[in-house]
Amino acid sequence: MTITADISDIAILIIALAFLIFVLAVVPALLQLKRTFQALEELTAESRRTIESINVIVKKAGDQLGEVEELVTKVKDVGLKVTGLAEVVVDNIRSPLIGIISFFFGAEEGFKRFFRREKKGGGDDGNQ
Secondary structure (H helix, E strand, O other), X not given: OOOOOOHHHHHHHHHHXXXXXXXXXXXXXXXXXXXXXXXXXXXXXXXXXXXHHHHHHHHXXXXXXXXXXXHHHHHHHHXXXXXXXXXXXXXXXXXXXXXXXXXXXXXHHHHHHHHOOOOOOOOOOOOO
């Protein structure tokens, strides 16, 4: 028994073998592609949950930031009032304090001169 084949028969056989190899290679690739899409879908769902959590945190942080801003404004106002009060106190105390201190220094000098009089005789007036 002899097997005879034309070039067309050999070409058809090669094409059939190539198609079989192609199908055998494409099936695992399609299965891997399906698994990849499932993993991508799970990742998307997890990302959505994470973003929702982050949005809640950002909203709470924004609310807290508003409260901190109010607190900073109040502290600033109190600081300005304290400096204004300090200026008023200094202005109202400085003048009387300077007067009292001047009085004490003057009294001290007066007492020094009063108790340490130099006794000058009447004879030395510069005319001899």
